[in-house]
Amino acid sequence: MLWMMQLLVILLGAISQGVGCWREDRQAQLGQFVDVNGRQLHLVVRGHADPMQPTIVLDHSLGGVEGYFLIDQLSRLSRTCISDRAGYGWSQRSAKRRTSAQIVQELDTALTEAGLEPPYLLIGDSFGSYNMRLYAHTFPDKVCGLILTDGLHESGMLNMSPLLRGLQAFFISGFLVAILGSTIGAIRLLRWLGLFYWLKPELRQFPQWAFDAATRSFCRPQHWWTMTQELFWMDQSGQELADANDLGDLPIVDIPAASFFIPAWWTRLIPLGRANALRDQMHEKLMQLSTNCKQIAAPESGHFVWIDQPAVMLEAVKWVLEQQNQRD
Template identity: 25%
Template sequence: MAKEMFVQLSDFQLFAKLTGENKGKPTVVMDAGYGDSSKAWDSIISDISMLTEVLIYDRAGLGKSEKSSKSRTSSEMVKELNELLYRAKIKHPYILVGHSFGGVNARLYATEYPNEVSGLILVDSTPEDYREKFLPTMSKEFREAYNKQFVYEGNYEEFMGSLKQVKESRRKLNVPLIVLSAGKKAHYSEESQKLWNEMQKEILEISSNSEFIVAENSAHYIQNDEPEVVIDAIKRMIEKF
């Protein structure tokens, strides 16, 4: 059974939806990519909610959530998520699942609140050195299109500020980590695809217990292209508990 709620934070409300039931396992908390609402998880949510309780939510200014007056950087979003979970009385431990930019938030959350997190799954997450290491290898058209997309939540500076925050706070985490990398990215040359997978693999270093999986037939939205890969990763993470 799904329970929808609007949770009041300082000067705005966040929309969240809780599905599934707590069977003594961690609650799965899912954070979508940049500009995406919680609907980004529609393809897998019913499968996951058969396993345990799942919380999806819309970050401020997206989907059904109101806008926040605070800056749109990961550190603010992580505080807001923490407050949302507290006010909605969702008890930890959590398994955090972050797609793309949501993976940046999930990493920072696990760093800021290590005692609340029992597992971390990053779904084609944005690497911290994306601007320095990856963007320069792409075509001028790709870079221009990339820079123009930052109009949905937070601007280019705030997004890059978030990558800086996750880089500066980086330390070894004592939680199991699964990194899923998309193996068939749109508009990527063979070299770019190889570099992308390598940069995804480097994220493994943040945990002493990590696993790397390439979703060979997936573009950026692995949860849509190969949902079973994401579902299986979450299932195995739940079983570790």
């Protein structure tokens, strides 16, 4: 009898998940779709085009769709584009490897198909720093500046200690569990119960539409499957960046957080000290990418600077725009 009740709960959750996805898909997407290798990628563009100003292009963190939280503020500075990588948000999944080289090619095709002409001011958050740095290396004539928000560097990521490798494996296992949880509607239920606000109360500072747009992706199995793939191929992405360590005099802002996670009771269960030491080493490497690097710290922020201290990112954008105006 117990197993029948459990099966019934799972079945009802799966039906609820399917109905929820169907209702959301009937709602108009926020941006536009472009065809990339036979897959539909979703882009949102805000702000007016100005031939004297670059287009800000933001690439999300691993599993994040945080651009929705920032696009209104960024678009007041210059026209801004955010793109849901394949498998996230409204974008369809891709059967291709989720490595930085593949993501960069897809992004460039999407920008071209959307008619967004360069120059681009690139913002890469966390894993997005890999992608945007490789984009700047691959298409240097299209890029006028680069902002790396608590970014990564392959010198550290490819040489993690066994303890940190174990932490990475733990995250992957969690993503796999979340695939099941999202399939049966558990994550949708937790969102409805306010779990996201409980985990990050700072999310309340953003408008409801942005919260809904960002968190809807977490309710879908393809979101967690894509996270798993990107983390699985992280080493391959790092190897693809081996030649992207000399970006000339490109204006670059490195934004280090105070700590990977804000210290709390539960962080005692993970090797936070070693993670922070590795992160500090990576920031030293990032400051050597260009002869025109500036570091703007986020002293009150954890890894999620875009939620904890978004004003620091806006400050970084203003500095790069000033550099662009001086060059012109």
